[in-house]
Amino acid sequence: MQKSQTKTFAYVSLLILSYRIVYYAYIGIIHPIPALGDSWDYHIPISQSILSGTFLTLPHATVAQWYYPGSAEAINALFLLLHIPLTLSNLFAVLVLFVVCFVLGRTFRLHFYLSILFAAMVCGLNVFVRWYNAVSIDVWVAVFFLLGIILLEKPRKSYLYFATLGFVLGMLIGSKYTACLFAVILVVLYWKPIISNISFGRLITFIIPFSIFGLFWYIRNAVLKHNPFYPMPLLDCCVLGGKSQTVTLP
Numbered sequence: 323m324q325k326s327q328t329k330t331f332a333y334v335s336l337l338i339l340s341y342r343i344v345y346y347a348y349i350g351i352i353h354p355i356p357a358l359g360d361s362w363d364y365h366i367p368i369s370q371s372i373l374s375g376t377f378l379t380l381p382h383a384t385v386a387q388w389y390y391p392g393s394a395e396a397i398n399a400l401f402l403l404l405h406i407p408l409t410l411s412n413l414f415a416v417l418v419l420f421v422v423c424f425v426l427g428r429t430f431r432l433h434f435y436l437s438i439l440f441a442a443m444v445c446g447l448n449v450f451v452r453w454y455n456a457v458s459i460d461v462w463v464a465v466f467f468l469l470g471i472i473l474l475e476k477p478r479k480s481y482l483y484f485a486t487l488g489f490v491l492g493m494l495i496g497s498k499y500t501a502c503l504f505a506v507i508l509v510v511l512y513w514k515p516i517i518s519n520i521s522f523g524r525l526i527t528f529i530i531p532f533s534i535f536g537l538f539w540y541i542r543n544a545v546l547k548h549n550p551f552y553p554m555p556l557l558d559c560c561v562l563g564g565k566s567q568t569v570t571l572p
Contacts, residue, residue, distance in 0.1 A: 328433075328435045328436050328439060329435045331435075331439055332435040332436070332438040332439040332442070333438075335438070335439055335442035335443055335446065336438055336442050338442070338446065339420070339442045339445055339446050342446065342451065342454070343413060343416070343417070346413055346454040346455055347410060347413055349409070349455055350407055350409030350410045350413065350454075350455050351407060351409075351410070353409065353455075354407035354408070354409055355409070356408050356409055356455070356456060356457045357455075357456065359456075360456075360457075360458065361408070361456055361457035361458070363385060363387060364385055364387035364388050364390060365395060365398065365457045365458055365459070366398070366402075366408065366457055367385070367388050368388055368390065368392045368395040369392075369395045369396070369398040369399040369401075369402055369457075370399070370402065371388065371392070372392055372395060372396050372399040373399050373402060373403060377392060377542075378542065379546065380546070386552070386553035387553065389543055389546075389547065389552045389553060390498070390499070390539075391495070391496045391497055391498060391499065391536075391539035391540075392496070392539060393492070393493045393496030393497045393535050393536065393539070394459035394462035394463070394466075394493065394496070394497035394498075395459060395497075397411065397415075397462065398411050398457055398459075401414075408457045409455045409456075409457075411457060412453045412454055412455065412456055412457070412458060412461055413454055413455075415461035415462050415465065416445050416450060416454065416461055418465055419441075419444070419445055419450070419461055419464055419465050419468075420441045420442070420444075420445045421441075422465050422468045422469055422472070423437075423440060423441035423444045423445065423468065424437045424438060424440075424441040425437075425472055426440075426441075426468050426471060426472055427440045427441065429471075429472050429475050429476070430475075450464075459497050459498060460498070462493070462497055463494065463497050463498050463501050463504070466490050466491075466493045466494040466497065466501075467494055467501070467504045467508075469490045470487070470490050470491055470494060470504075470505070470508050471508065473486065473487050473490060474487070474508060474511075474512040474515065474516070475512075477512075477515040477516065477518075477519050478519065479519045479521075479524070481523065481524060481527045484520075484524040484525075484527045484528040485527050485528070485530075485531055487528055488527065488528035488529065488530065488531035488532035488535075489531040489532075489535055491505055491508070491532055491536065492531050492532040492533070492534065492535030492536030492537070493535050493536065494536070495536040495537075496535045496536040496537075496538065496539055499551055499554060
């Protein structure tokens with residue numbers, strides 16, 4: 323494909339994505355209450371527990387999914403705190419994903435317009451479009467996974483680099499249980515540059531944000547439910563009873 327053709331396709335795909343973003347932003351503003359389903363069953367309650375401080379012990383949990391990791395839910399909690407419609411939270415995540423995909427393309431030496439085309443096509447996939455006005459964390463999982471690739475593609479020996487890497491991978495595993503597998507994949511693929519640049523001090527610098535934003539949720543569940551992956555029956559077969567509860571936005 324010639325560069326002029328790539329440029330045209332890039333602008334067309336960017337125009338289509340922009341139209342979708344504006345359209346769903348309008349829908350999110352005129353209908354600011356998220357639809358029933360996972361948003362109300364556990365995504366919003368987890369965000370509310372972060373704002374109230376009850377995420378440490380979850381004394382009033384009635385749905386097992388409230389014990390899911392909540393790092394990305396903290397971003398939704400920020401929308402609640404600022405009284406921004408939660409129907410816009412995933413649109414913000416998609417915009418961040420677009421920037422990250424563009425940077426990823428440049429990291430792998432794609433030229434400017436091809437990087438735009440790549441980013442626009444990824445953000446326009448149905449797997450993301452279907453979440454535009456929902457409250458979820460799947461888009462953020464993609465963001466932190468790709469950020470991990472970008473960082474590991476250009477390893478450095480600075481403490482800031484290892485602190486940033488710890489934060490990104492912590493947010494990755496702290497957002498969803500299945501993201502642990504993605505983190506393992508990154509370690510398997512990039513263990514050589516990690517080992518060659520690490521030291522005791524850099525390891526500690528990595529572990530601190532990784533533990534705060536990632537391991538914390540697994541430690542909390544291990545203490546409260548004796549299963550770091552609760553309610554997934556990997557280490558314990560007990561399942562919290564109760565039906566989904568309707569919650570009220572603060």
